[in-house]
């Protein structure tokens with residue numbers, strides 16, 4: 117195989133991000149795109165200059181010219197499309213969350229094993245260069261043993277009751293929203309940095325806006341519409357706007373995550389602070405090219421993203437020199453580079469050494485979300501029951 121030929125399913129906000137990032141990899145070719153019907157598929161293929169358009173995603177999956185597919189659809193389509201894709205022998209990269217619950221996630225992981233395909237979940241946040249550097253510093257012992265892991269993922273795109281999106285509806289987005297949609301990004305990122313797994317949770321979830329105004333027409337992610345009152349219908353919301361989750365980790369660290377999609381002024385504020393027995397690290401995704409390094413008995417420091425100063429295992433995730441900013445879109449290039457390089461290598465899939473987030477990572481995140489929902493309902497600590505058996509390999 118000289119190049120990986122890719123089909124992208126879904127041309128919404130994130131589907132277009134996938135196409136753009138794939139086009140930045142010289143050994144990948146985007147040959148097809150699919151959408152919910154012929155008209156939308158042709159419009160997407162025309163505007164993105166992609167040779168083939170499919171109004172039926174299963175037809176795309178049957179296209180023999182395609183080696184790998186990216187699933188960038190509504191969450192409730194992830195499971196059936198990923199399963200069908202693997203049955204057609206396609207390698208699969210799926211957007212998060214992997215499926216609607218851990219049972220579906222486990223079935224996808226087992227199907228991938230039987231099909232012998234390469235599989236990945238798009239937890240891109242772990243690919244920010246300074247996040248990789250934080251992992252390198254923790255791994256090298258510079259931070260000491262990690263005591264506390266805390267932070268947020270805050271947004272405001274669902275702040276108003278007229279803000280509407282498919283993620284609000286549990287039958288499409290899944291039983292959990294704030295935690296599954298953005299909280300899992302944070303949890304994947306901090307587990308990746310520290311090598312510690314979430315072992316128990318105590319969650320408090322809130323739906324601050326129980327009834328929302330759904331526009332009668334089409335709605336896209338991060339798009340605001342100002343309509344007349346009669347152009348809306350009231351919809352009861354059954355998913356959380358907010359989650360505060362106390363955390364225990366496998367290496368003894370403690371922590372807390374606040375994930376919320378109705379925080380005025382916070383756009384995509386993913387933030388962590390890690391306090392160890394030697395140093396502390398703090399970083400946020402809205403200013404991704406600097407990291408604060410705190411220490412006792414010395415000056416604190418501001419670490420500017422600089423591949424020349426990075427650990428050997430982190431420098432390949434920075435594409436340009438210090439002072440030249442790298443951001444959200446670059447993280448997709450990096451996770452896709454790892455996934456498609458593995459496909460190109462022809463190596464059999466190996467979850468423990470893949471180095472990129474796999475379906476097993478996605479399954480572990482679903483196990484955590486299941487524990488969060490159980491804890492919020494029971495109002496007590498719940499141990500995470502991991503349903504896969506690959507140990508720590510995914511972190």
Ligand code: SOE
Pocket residue numbers: 271297298337384
């Ligand atoms: C909406 O919250 C969303 O698009 C998430 O679904 C993405 O995973 C995140 O990267 C940006 O925000």
